Amino acid sequence: MNSIFRQVAVIGKYHAGLPAGAAGAARTALEDIANFLSAQGCEVVLERDTASNAGVHGMPVLDVPAIGAQCDLGLVVGGDGTMLGIGRQLARFGVPLVGINQGRLGFITDIPLDQYASVLPPMLRGEYEQDDRTLMHAQVMRDGHCVFDALAMNDVVVNRGSTSGMVELRVEVNGHFVANQRADGVIVASPTGSTAYALSAGGPLLHPAIPGWVLVPIAPHTLSNRPIVLPDGAEIAIEVVGGRDVSANFDMQSLASLLHGDRITVRRSQHKARFLHPKGWSYFDTLRRKLHWYEGGN
Template sequence: MKPFETVGIIGRLGSELVLHSVSVLQQLLLSRQLKVLVDDEISQHLDHSAMQVASRKQIGEQCDLVVVIGGDGSLLGVARAMARHDIPILGINRGKLGFLTDIHPDEIEEKVGEVLDGHYQVEQRFLLAVNVYRGGDLIASGSALNDVVINSGRSARMINFDLYMGDAYVYSQDSDGLIVSTPTGSTAYALSGGGPIMHPGLDAIAIVPMFPHTLSARPTVVNGNTEIKVVIGDCHPYISCDGQVHLNTAPGDEVKISKKSEQLTLLHPQDHDFYAACRDKLGWSERLSD
């Protein structure tokens, strides 16, 4: 990967801690004589004298690295917007878990400096595309880095649907919903639904039923190139993409979910370890005290 010359900064709004980290990062980048573009949504809260303000579209078109400061949710939104531009993304954690935004704020100068010097790990993460068809016509679409969730929405009630893998019928189900997760999303909502933890390097998709009205339904893992089709029954469920983009459906709609052609290039510090992150974030290896 070529040296970074133009770096975009995108931060989560509404946090003084994020603004502080943006300032620290900005000074580091400017000290290295790099061109810095700051997202226009957060720039209004910063000193304008030492930065160039840009829209996310401009950041996608002009930058060769984007640094996201916030939580994993912040990075999810940026990933969906930037995947089409094929720009690597680096995350600084000002959220909670930090599976995607894995640089600690106190280590910005050290860890980001290492990345700028060319010392980093590169991961390719695929996204899911979801398309909703009604009577054969495409009526809505979205994309997700973590998961596509079909659920009843605000009301606590079951929905019903038929599930297909490609052309193969799998089952009909009454449940609270269905989670279709990438390996990236396997440590997110799918995990709380009893789904498997998948290594980010896997080319696989997990299908996790949400409170199914049967004792035999279990999570299923399929090849990443599988097209998943859900035919909506007598209900009006919602579709959620990463918990941030929402689509409506009606009885008889066909929901098709498949891997997108664009991928996210995610950068990590050189010492990043997925299993160490699991131990830290999920409490693996903790022992009960006496």
């Protein structure tokens, strides 16, 4: 069989220090998937840290920038966190990603590990659904200087420390004052992140095709302070006005000890992550399965 993807990178969630049994299972899964891809006509490489931490030897390895420059497809074996991490790094290269789920929820890694051998061949022939996800470009500005710069696919969260009281945050959209919010914090979530922390805080689900963000207060002091959906072309600015031990989190990247007067700006990135799903994939099927919505029946 001839794959339309010539060079495929396999990327895993594996970290150094896994127990022997888990490391052995991880190594076996990676080797099996790599051999399967080779049999489909693909030139297979492993992401360097994945190979090192899982103990896979004798296969070509590349670091992430080289994968972005050379590979036609990334096959991510892990959970949503793994997919988010590599998606941020590869978005600027336009490399599409397919997710094989070894995690729990799997909103964006949607191929079960035990089904990859039947699901992947049609996708490798070009039979797939493409799903582009917008990224957020966030910066922390202090005294007119940028002290932190990051991409986020899920959300940007500004919140209080574990032992302090409420924070007070001034929120602006496109330079227009919205409100001073007294709360445990504020979440700016993408459609991808609308099923994560924002959902737990009472925010709405956003379909991935909606070009918007959702601004969600965390435990607000005023109950009329509700989530709001904003266009993703807007620039959102959150200024720290009051509170102690305020921190900002950008997906899995964090900046602790924000100062009063610090401004966190969020705007749409020029890059998008490209996810590929099996033919016939539906976002609503994913929601129904993962959120255990009632399906009816006889």
